[in-house]
């Protein structure tokens with residue numbers, strides 16, 4: 221049996237990735253299982269999903285503690301403890317990362333691969349430049365490095381189960397399959413950027429839906445941050461109106477100001493800004 225843990229953020233397609241992997245495995249004649257674990261069901265929130273693939277009936281039902289592969293849809297999630305916990309000896313860590321980012325400092329005995337799934341998704345018009353839907357591209361890469369499913373079965377699963385842009389998603393899977401870069405040479409590994417200094421931002425206990433956004437500090441979710449070019453700002457206030465996390469306030473002259481601790485980096489403000497004066501940039 222092979223077990224896979226998907227780590228992503230709400231909107232990237234981690235849950236669908238696990239489901240598509242399971243459907244592709246079924247088409248390959250194997251026995252699959254997939255299920256998600258949601259922390260907070262909001263765009264930008266960390267999401268974990270799991271898939272099991274076996275040639276025998278699967279009797280376990282619990283979450284996966286010792287995966288054979290960890291698929292990281294948002295590289296920023298590697299900053300947090302536990303991302304690769306329990307990964308088996310010789311297991312794979314597959315990271316959505318651009319070509320300039322080769323790898324992260326991984327423990328010995330772990331195999332690494334990266335694929336620029338975000339760029340592939342944008343090239344195939346999947347999602348938006350600020351929130352590309354990377355799941356099919358990274359599944360193609362997973363199929364290549366692990367052989368857990370065939371590319372043919374993955375494409376057929378996408379054709380059957382993805383209602384929007386099935387051709388583009390199949391093409392993204394093929395591109396991920398072709399472009400994935402295994403990084404088995406430890407000399408090619410670059411250290412992960414150090415954690416950002418910030419004070420501890422615990423989420424309140426209890427159902428988040430009952431809490432005011434002002435109580436919920438989501439900066440630790442962020443891998444991108446909005447950069448506002450005020451010289452081109454028309455003070456339309458759209459960013460302030462549409463930000464779901466009270467992360468934008470207005471100064472005395474009506475210009476937007478970012479409230480760092482509340483911004484989860486979802487990119488909605490950049491999407492709604494009429495003159496496109498907000499750019500989502502990587503955290504330093």
Ligand code: SF4
Pocket residue numbers: 445446462463464465466467468478482483484485486487488489490
């Ligand atoms: S400021 Fe922009 S990126 Fe940050 S939470 Fe609000 S809408 Fe999302």
Ligand code: SF4
Pocket residue numbers: 448452453454455456457458459460476492493494495496497498
């Ligand atoms: S949406 Fe853009 S133009 Fe409008 S206030 Fe915000 S930054 Fe300025």
